[in-house]
Structure formats: C-alpha cells, structure tokens
Amino acid sequence: MSRPTDPPTTTSTIVTPAPVHEAPRIVSRTGPGKFLADTGAVFTREILLVLRDPFTLIFSLLQPLIFLGLFGPLLTGTFGGGFGGEGASTADTLQWFVPGVIVMISLFGTSMAGSNLLYEIMTGSYERVLATPLDRSAILVGRALKEFAPLLVQGLLIAVVCIPFGFRFHVLPALTGLVLLGIFGIGVGALSHSLAQAAKGREWLFWGVQQSLLFPLxxxxxxxxxxEAAPSWMQTAALFNPLTYMVDAERALFAGTFDDPAVLWGAVAAAVTCAVGLVVGIRSTRRAV
Known part of the structure; x- marks a missing residue:
C-alpha cells in the first residue's frame, strides 16, 4: 500500500527594492578631475613604499655626508682657506659646498628613479598597473612627484647637520631653493622613467646611459x-648644462639672497627641465604596452 506523498512545498522570495536614498551612487570622474585623482592615487602608492622603508632614505645620505666630511676640508686647504677670500674659514667653504652637495643628492636620486621601474617591468607588476583604468599620464606624473618629498627631507637634513660647523641657514631662501630643486628633480625623474621604458629587457642599457650622462653633468x-680655473672649452660646455644654473641658483639662495640673477636662471632651468621631462615621459608611458 503506497503512502501518500506530502504535497510539495514551494518557497518564494520577495525582493524588496532598496529605497532610492540608499542606492549606491557611482561617481565617474572625467577630464582634469580624473587626472588629479589618479595622480594622487599613484603618488600615495609610491610615497608609502618610501615610508615603509625609511632606512633607504637615511642610507642615501651616507655618500653626501662623506663628501662633506672629506671633500670639504680638502677644498679649504687647496684654495687657501675657503672661497671667501683671504682669511676665509671652513664655514665659508661649507656655504659654497653644501648647496652643491644638495644638488648632487637630487641628481643621484632622481636619475636612478627608473631603476625601480625596471624592476617592476621585470616582475610584471608594471603591466598590471597599466591594465588599471588609471590615466597613463597620471602614472608618470604621480611617480615623478614622488621624487619631490625625499629631496626636501634630505636637503633639510644636510643643511641642519652643517649648522654646528658654521653653515648659515636662511630658512625662506633655502626652502625656495629646495622647491626649485624639487621641480628640477621631477623632470629628471620623468626622463629616468622614460629611459627605463626604452631599455625594457636591457638593464645594461639603462645603467650605461645613466652613468655616461651623470658624471659629465x-x-x-x-x-x-x-x-673659473677650468679650460675655456669646459666653461663653454658648462653653459649648455642646465645643472650649472641650478647649482648657481642654489648657492645664491642658500646664501640668503633672492635678487641674484642666478636665481632667475635657475628657475628657468628647473621649469624647462620639468616640462621636457614630463612631455617625454608622458609620451613614453602612453606608448607602453
């Protein structure tokens, strides 16, 4: 005798639409708004990598401190007591030498910025960045802006370390000089990234070009x-070196003066280098695959 089966039960799901005021809103940025937002996102990502490994920033100060400790006294002895004339002291040499060392920090740090990009290209992480909806130009600009913050910190630390030895630190002109140096560093960093993309898969090419240009500059x-005592051909070649105008501008600003013509020429050199670097860097980033 068969047992009657229970009648099938049915369940129904009632979906109640969420109130209009609780619906998520998706904001799509376009144009300048998207570019600025993407640039900020890239800059935040890059600067967090620096903050998570502050010892790299500290260790990079070792070489400039060695130059100050060993090369500075050598200059004082070689040029008869400094660069301020007869009877000048080590403090006068520092006043001449420290701005050059700060420019050297900028040149070394920003010209090697592309090495990090080379590593990301080799590991494939850069391809994942390019696959995101980030604006290609913002990727380059955000990376280049990251070079500004370490330069500011390192320059201030070098200047503060030299104060006990007689270095005169004029706050406002010195900060202006660091801002100019940061603008210059953005351009150099962008050019370094362009070189890294051009040398993709050939790491030797990046370091060969970088080292070949670094020391002559x-x-x-x-x-x-x-x-002043260099041969005439070197003095002529120096006129075509944008770094020459940056060094002269930094020395004038760290000496506490704004009205030196060297400051204006340094600002022009920084702006032109930044503009050229960003144009070249943005084009190479947009073409990257």
Whole structure:
C-alpha cells in the first residue's frame, strides 16, 4: 500500500527594492578631475613604499655626508682657506659646498628613479598597473612627484647637520631653493622613467646611459670644483648644462639672497627641465604596452 506523498512545498522570495536614498551612487570622474585623482592615487602608492622603508632614505645620505666630511676640508686647504677670500674659514667653504652637495643628492636620486621601474617591468607588476583604468599620464606624473618629498627631507637634513660647523641657514631662501630643486628633480625623474621604458629587457642599457650622462653633468656644473680655473672649452660646455644654473641658483639662495640673477636662471632651468621631462615621459608611458 503506497503512502501518500506530502504535497510539495514551494518557497518564494520577495525582493524588496532598496529605497532610492540608499542606492549606491557611482561617481565617474572625467577630464582634469580624473587626472588629479589618479595622480594622487599613484603618488600615495609610491610615497608609502618610501615610508615603509625609511632606512633607504637615511642610507642615501651616507655618500653626501662623506663628501662633506672629506671633500670639504680638502677644498679649504687647496684654495687657501675657503672661497671667501683671504682669511676665509671652513664655514665659508661649507656655504659654497653644501648647496652643491644638495644638488648632487637630487641628481643621484632622481636619475636612478627608473631603476625601480625596471624592476617592476621585470616582475610584471608594471603591466598590471597599466591594465588599471588609471590615466597613463597620471602614472608618470604621480611617480615623478614622488621624487619631490625625499629631496626636501634630505636637503633639510644636510643643511641642519652643517649648522654646528658654521653653515648659515636662511630658512625662506633655502626652502625656495629646495622647491626649485624639487621641480628640477621631477623632470629628471620623468626622463629616468622614460629611459627605463626604452631599455625594457636591457638593464645594461639603462645603467650605461645613466652613468655616461651623470658624471659629465656633475663635473661640468661646478658642483664639486669651481670652473673659473677650468679650460675655456669646459666653461663653454658648462653653459649648455642646465645643472650649472641650478647649482648657481642654489648657492645664491642658500646664501640668503633672492635678487641674484642666478636665481632667475635657475628657475628657468628647473621649469624647462620639468616640462621636457614630463612631455617625454608622458609620451613614453602612453606608448607602453
């Protein structure tokens, strides 16, 4: 005898639409708003990497401190007591030498910025960044802006360390000089990123070009030694070196003066370098695949 089966039960789900005021709103940025937001996101990502490893920033100060500790006294002895004339002291040498060392920090740090991009390209992480909806230009600009903050901190630390030895620190002109140096560093960092993208898969090419350009620019800027006693061809070549105008501007500003013509020429060199670097860097980033 068969047992009657229970009647099938049915369940129904009633979906109640959420009130209109609780519906999520999706804001889509376009144009300048998207560019600024994407630039901020990239800058935040890059600067957090620096903050998570502050020892890299501290260790990068070791070489400039060695230059100050060993090269500074050598200059004082070689040029008869400094650069301020007869009877000048080590403090006068520092006043001449410290701005050059700060420019050297900028040049070394920003010109090697592309090495981080090379590593990301090799590991494939950069391709994932390019696959995001981030604006390609914002990727480059955000990375380049990241170079500004470490430069400001390192420059201030170097200047503060030299104060007990007689270095005169004029706050407002010095901060202006660091801002100019940051603008210059953004351009150099962007060019370094462009070189890294061009050298993709050929790390030797990046370091070969970077090292081949770095030291001639450094020597021809008068950063370490005055160019007044240099041969005429070196003095002529220095006129085409944007770093020469940056070094002269930094020395004038760290000496506490704004009305020196070197400051104006330094501002022009910083602006032109920044503009050229960003244009070249943005084009190379947009073409990256």
């Amino acid at each position: 450094l020597i021809l800027s008068g950063m370490m030694l005055p160019l």
